[in-house]
């Protein structure tokens with residue numbers, strides 16, 4: 001074994017490294033808390049190419065794909081040994097609960113325009129087995145409606161924009177679907193929008209549409225032999241779900257996905273919660289979408305804006321990182337477990353997200369309190 005130091009600010013490298021090695025998310029956390037640099041043991045033969053980014057290496061061994069799929073699996077996290085108390089408290093010291101820190105958060109935002117960015121699955125709706133039934137509760141919808149009356153609010157999702165809209169059903173919001181590659185603002189414009197009155201609309205990967213259609217069809221065909229596999233067309237990207245696939249079949253599924261991807265060097269593979277995500281290689285992600293939306297709202301180069309991004313997924317890390325780089329606002333990770341993250345705070349689950357959003361509304365409009 002050799003020791004390898006990885007710069008702590010390079011989240012993607014660290015997570016990818018750990019995942020490719022099949023480390024649990026808890027081990028990632030433990031490794032990441034060792035000061036400005038992390039120091040982890042890596043096998044001598046560990047290929048350097050895996051250090052590059054968060055993606056699953058398309059040419060990598062199938063066993064590395066499966067390790068990566070396991071590492072992001074909640075089952076694995078549940079069976080991992082509990083964190084030592086000092087590790088847990090050290091993580092919470094660095095990422096306190098956004099509910100516990102509410103007053104401090106409000107103080108930091110004073111005099112600035114709060115802009116809200118919300119991921120959908122796992123943030124506004126609980127994770128469920130069937131992606132077509134990930135409904136948002138009426139209470140959450142009511143809360144988000146009130147939130148949007150107080151602050152500009154956007155939903156940023158890996159799902160196709162129409163699908164996420166069909167779950168949220170609030171016309172007054174901004175929506176960024178397909179991991180931010182498909183952005184649209186409210187039909188009637190927004191009372192918050194400074195500058196141009198034109199509606200916001202942007203598609204970063206239009207030319208990939210025919211390719212994505214093709215790949216979707218091939219993936220449906222290839223994976224139909226694997227019970228439980230589900231392919232979801234997210235317009236500019238495709239999700240291959242393995243939540244309902246038996247673990248002993250993950251290898252087979254990985255082979256099927258790889259055989260399709262082989263013919264498409266312009267597509268890359270990332271992963272979320274029990275899902276493989278196929279998307280264009282363009283430099284666009286949820287972080288870029290956040291930046292685009294801030295600009296569209298007239299907040300480019302503004303010092304008086306305070307963006308808050310809430311998300312649970314690895315793809316949300318791009319947005320957390322963007323906020324850190326901009327030195328504006330902050331990210332909130334939704335997770336029950338300590339995880340390596342660029343977010344500043346955490347909330348455990350969608351119910352806590354709803355409590356946090358309600359408190360924001362009540363702070364902005366004290367008269368709303370009685371009506372929640």
Ligand SMILES: O=P(O)(O)OC[C@H]1O[C@H](O[C@H]2O[C@H](CO)[C@@H](O)[C@H](O)[C@H]2O)[C@H](O)[C@@H](O)[C@@H]1O
Pocket residue numbers: 119120121122126127128129130131132134156157158159232234239241243272273274275277313315
């Ligand atoms: O960016 P998000 O809004 O969080 O979307 C990411 C993916 O979310 C959905 O999949 C996840 O939620 C499903 C429903 O709870 C769950 O069954 C699945 O295992 C999760 O990965 C969505 O179906 C994907 O297309 C999104 O990419």
